[in-house]
Amino acid sequence: MKNTMNKMIAALMVLCVLTAALTGCKSKPKDADLKAAIETAIQANTMASGVTVSVEKGVATLSGQVTDETSKQTLDKTTASVMGVKSVVNNITVAAPPAGPVVVAADDALTTAVKDATKDFPTVVATVSDGVVTLKGEIQKANLQKLMMTLQALKPKKVDNSQLVIK
Amino acid sequence: MALQEKYKELIDTANTAGVSGLNVREQDGVLYIDGSTNGTVKQQLWDTYERLDPNYASGDLVMNINSVAGVTEGTKLKVTTNSSNLNIRKGPSTNDDIVGKAARNEVITLVSKANDQWWQVKTDQGEEGYAYTQYLTPLA
Incomplete structure (x- = not known):
């Protein structure tokens, strides 16, 4: 971390010297202008609503929360592409959308769906209670992944196969 | 958060491989991972899952990765x-x-x-x- 910081500071110093040599340090955009430019640039991204921007000496800091890693990286790139931004400190955190609790299928619907899903595995006995699918009986190891893929897509609370014999 | 640690490699793979609408949540001792992707990535994720939790025996993860969300009518x-x-x-x-x-x-x-x-x-x-x-x- 320290090493990275040192490298960043070194890079900034080189940049400033270069800028000073070419145009003079005074002509760089003001932080407030940069902040406004970044905010405009990232507005197109719907994820930007939970993100705040601050700029100090040309270094933009992004904070807030988005729902996926892709948005975090996109916002980073967009910010970095704004003219005058020296570097971006990306403090955005990624968290699941505030969609509330996990939706578990109702037992009736789940029982029907589990019955359909296990139809091809007659040696497997599946029961459903309070959203939990419990598997008993036996299954070939080669078929286990396929069965689990199908069952976990049915929105169960959990799939308990601890009593299932895997051959 | 312990489950997110256990399945960190899986979550990281989902993040880097490109799963849209990726949603990772933990509730009552079970981790839920939802999202959509293509068949290849889905297989990769399931193989990773199986490696981290042999035979899916712990029952602490429900992974619902839809690889056919983009399939349209007439296909x-x-x-x-x-x-x-x-x-x-x-x-x-x-x-x-x-x-x-x-x-x-x-x-x-x-x-x-x-x-x-x-x-x-x-x-x-x-x-x-x-x-x-x-x-x-x-x-x-």
Whole structure:
């Protein structure tokens, strides 16, 4: 971390010297202008609503929360592409959308769906209670992944196969 | 947070491989991972899952990765049953009557999606009804 910081500071110093040599340090955009430019640039991204921007000496800091890693990286790139931004400190955190609790299928619907899903595995006995699918009986190891893929897509609370014999 | 640690490699893979609408949540000792991607990434994620939790024995993860979300109406589907014919039914459930059959490796057409498990399909012979999506593979 320290090493990275040192490298960043070194890079900034080189940049400033270069800028000073070419145009003079005074002509760089003001932080407030940069902040406004970044905010405009990232507005197109719907994820930007939970993100705040601050700029100090040309270094933009992004904070807030988005729902996926892709948005975090996109916002980073967009910010970095704004003219005058020296570097971006990306403090955005990624968290699941505030969609509330996990939706578990109702037992009736789940029982029907589990019955359909296990139809091809007659040696497997599946029961459903309070959203939990419990598997008993036996299954070939080669078929286990396929069965689990199908069952976990049915929105169960959990799939308990601890009593299932895997051959 | 312990489960997110246990399945960190899986979550990282999902993040880097490109899973849209990726949603990772932990509730009552179970981790839930939802999202959509292609068939290759789905397989990769499931293989990672199996490696981190052999035989899926812990029951502490429910992974629902949909690899057919982008399949549109009119798409040709290959019947990929293990050996038998695929039943085509009157309604989206095994309780519904069988109205037709499609042979293994036969190519049929997607009419509409009733839900993630059942799709309305049509054979080249004009038989129409609902088939279980687990045995259908979209042709690119």
